[in-house]
Amino acid sequence: MLGAALVRLLRRTTLALGAAASGALAVPEAASAHGLVGRADLPIPEWLFAWAAALVLLVSFAALSTLWRSPKLEEDDGFRPLPSWLSRIVVNRATDVLAGAVGVGLLGLVIVSGLLGTQTGLSNFAPTFIYVIFWVGLVPVSVLLGDVFKAFNPWRAIARATAFVASRAVGPLPEPFRYPRRLGRWPAVGTLLAFTWLELAYIGSDDPSDLAIATLVYTAITLLAVSYFGSANWFSYGEGFSVYFNFFSRIAPVAVKDGRLGVRRPLAALAQVDPAPGTVALLIVALGTVTFDGASEGALWADVGTWLQDRFVDLGFGAGTAGELSFTVGIIIGLLVIGSIYAIGTAGARTVGGGSQVDVARAFAHSLVPIAAVYAIAHYFSFLVYNGQAIAYLASDPLGEGWDLLGTADKGIDYGVIGATGIWYVQVGALVIGHVCGLVLAHDRALKLYPTIKQAVRSQYWMLAVMIGYTSFGLWLLSQANA
Amino acid sequence: MQTRAARAAVVIGVIAAAVVLFAVLSGDDDEAPAPASRQATETEQKTSTETKPRARTETVTVRGGRAVGGVERLEYEKDEPVRFVVRSDVSDEVHVHGYDISKDVAAGGSARFDFRATLEGVFEIELESRGEQIAELVVSPQ
Numbered sequence: 001m002l003g004a005a006l007v008r009l010l011r012r013t014t015l016a017l018g019a020a021a022s023g024a025l026a027v028p029e030a031a032s033a034h035g036l037v038g039r040a041d042l043p044i045p046e047w048l049f050a051w052a053a054a055l056v057l058l059v060s061f062a063a064l065s066t067l068w069r070s071p072k073l074e075e076d077d078g079f080r081p082l083p084s085w086l087s088r089i090v091v092n093r094a095t096d097v098l099a100g101a102v103g104v105g106l107l108g109l110v111i112v113s114g115l116l117g118t119q120t121g122l123s124n125f126a127p128t129f130i131y132v133i134f135w136v137g138l139v140p141v142s143v144l145l146g147d148v149f150k151a152f153n154p155w156r157a158i159a160r161a162t163a164f165v166a167s168r169a170v171g172p173l174p175e176p177f178r179y180p181r182r183l184g185r186w187p188a189v190g191t192l193l194a195f196t197w198l199e200l201a202y203i204g205s206d207d208p209s210d211l212a213i214a215t216l217v218y219t220a221i222t223l224l225a226v227s228y229f230g231s232a233n234w235f236s237y238g239e240g241f242s243v244y245f246n247f248f249s250r251i252a253p254v255a256v257k258d259g260r261l262g263v264r265r266p267l268a269a270l271a272q273v274d275p276a277p278g279t280v281a282l283l284i285v286a287l288g289t290v291t292f293d294g295a296s297e298g299a300l301w302a303d304v305g306t307w308l309q310d311r312f313v314d315l316g317f318g319a320g321t322a323g324e325l326s327f328t329v330g331i332i333i334g335l336l337v338i339g340s341i342y343a344i345g346t347a348g349a350r351t352v353g354g355g356s357q358v359d360v361a362r363a364f365a366h367s368l369v370p371i372a373a374v375y376a377i378a379h380y381f382s383f384l385v386y387n388g389q390a391i392a393y394l395a396s397d398p399l400g401e402g403w404d405l406l407g408t409a410d411k412g413i414d415y416g417v418i419g420a421t422g423i424w425y426v427q428v429g430a431l432v433i434g435h436v437c438g439l440v441l442a443h444d445r446a447l448k449l450y451p452t453i454k455q456a457v458r459s460q461y462w463m464l465a466v467m468i469g470y471t472s473f474g475l476w477l478l479s480q481a482n483a
Numbered sequence: 484m485q486t487r488a489a490r491a492a493v494v495i496g497v498i499a500a501a502v503v504l505f506a507v508l509s510g511d512d513d514e515a516p517a518p519a520s521r522q523a524t525e526t527e528q529k530t531s532t533e534t535k536p537r538a539r540t541e542t543v544t545v546r547g548g549r550a551v552g553g554v555e556r557l558e559y560e561k562d563e564p565v566r567f568v569v570r571s572d573v574s575d576e577v578h579v580h581g582y583d584i585s586k587d588v589a590a591g592g593s594a595r596f597d598f599r600a601t602l603e604g605v606f607e608i609e610l611e612s613r614g615e616q617i618a619e620l621v622v623s624p625q
Contacts, residue, residue, distance in 0.1 A: 038581065038606060038609070039580055039607070040604065041604060041605065042604060047508040047509055048508075050508060051505055058500055059497055062494070065493060066489070416602070419624060420604060
């Protein structure tokens with residue numbers, strides 16, 4: 001995953017060679033998983049695992065017996081605008097431009113510090129910003145505060161600024177090309193797959209210059225795509241991070257609509273997700289990659305991963321590539337496990353009706369969003385809370401040259417802010433809450449999808465099984481990580 | 484069961500069951516299991532299945548820049564004294580992540596660590612310049 005990937009590679013090679021040479025057992029290599037600082041979470045204790053699993057079952061069956069009979073979230077999201085004076089404080093032309101500028105500035109800082117700064121991952125702004133603040137941090141922020149990324153999206157800001165200037169200079173711009181329906185969210189799926197591969201499998205995953213180059217390449221691709229398909233469609237369907245964070249933002253009770261800040265029913269906006277092609281795949285990628293990241297901290301992967309690496313070395317690959325390949329296989333396995341659970345569930349739901357399996361899969365895809373959110377939160381919470389603090393000194397010294405721009409360069413990471421027990425409760429609590437939210441959304445959708453309540457409830461046995469499967473699996477991953 | 488009262492009853496029932504279950508299960512919790520002790524010859528150890536403070540010094544032996552027998556797992560409870568020695572046939576800097584404690588070890592020499600396990604979690608201990616993990620420090624809550 002993140003962190004001294006070369007370190008991990010050497011370790012994997014060591015273990016592989018060691019195991020081959022001396023027959024010693026492969027010891028799980030725990031602490032490198034959240035590598036930027038070399039600390040990993042303790043596994044959740046058995047009693048907590050048992051309690052959470054029991055609670056999940058309890059809640060699920062209680063839900064089954066108290067299900068409401070008509071959809072409550074499907075009509076609209078119950079958006080109620082706040083008084084316009086209040087709204088205008090937060091959402092106005094100036095904050096719009098300012099947020100975009102901040103986003104572009106941060107993008108620039110990532111690229112500059114990545115290319116020009118120290119190449120030690122820990123001491124460079126780029127890796128911590130990308131993986132902790134951006135990739136992980138924006139998940140809870142989006143869940144609580146809405147589509148914050150949209151405001152700070154640097155690519156969107158550049159596109160809008162360019163369009164603004166161009167239309168002043170040359171007059172009305174030509175219409176962008178039509179965004180093909182079949183393309184759907186597949187480009188976003190590609191982006192997320194590429195990013196998570198970079199994060200989890202690639203040797204130089206925390207190499208600042210590699211990250212800077214990847215950022216530049218992605219910026220070029222995105223701007224090209226925007227100029228072709230237009231901002232609106234590309235950022236709604238094609239740009240990976242926009243789609244990803246937008247999904248999570250639909251859980252939030254606040255939103256901005258038509259330039260107006262307002263409140264809405266939590267989760268309701270998820271029912272409005274357009275089930276475009278690629279939507280299911282995107283959520284499977286989100287869940288599957290976090291799943292593999294969690295599983296890679298456990299004893300099973302220590303054995304399987306080492307074995308895979310040996311096989312690749314046998315095939316003639318260098319140690320580095322063998323490591324990348326084995327982790328790529330691991331990611332694929334994670335995707336297959338998550339995907340199969342959903343496939344079985346939707347196949348079962350389909351026996352009740354609702355169209356083809358693809359139709360059913362798309363119909364319920366939105367109910368996976370809370371599960372994806374809590375998987376990420378459970379797995380990365382401590383990473384965010386601890387490594388996130390590093391941004392304080394990295395902001396003062398982004399290139400690792402010994403600067404102190406903000407006076408915070410001598411700060412460190414305070415591990416005392418939360419202990420292992422607190423982390424466990426957050427992890428387990430998140431998974432249980434995500435489970436309940438997923439149930440609620442699936443049930444509501446079933447009521448809309450199926451003509452009779454009886455059919456809706458029957459379909460829900462399947463979706464419930466899927467949810468219980470995901471949540472229990474998530475709990476299990478937490479219980480065997482670094483055990 | 485569709486009446487509001489019935490639904491409220493179920494919700495309250497679930498919450499009550501959750502609280503009771505939690506109290507029962509967490510009360511039974513008997514802290515982290517005693518760590519498996521893998522010791523090299525020169526160390527003294529007191530193995531105990533109780534969770535009393537342990538007075539022992541573990542040894543991590545490094546040969547050729549790698550830990551002998553794989554990554555050593557050092558298990559402690561919070562606030563226990565952490566004592567271990569790294570014996571290495573190569574010179575390097577031993578770095579305990581999280582605690583951010585570094586000690587140089589000379590080729591053929593040893594580095595002794597003695598600190599309190601104030602931070603919980605699983606921490607990497609590595610040979611800094613080789614980037615090679617030699618041990619992991621596991622600190623569990625009491």
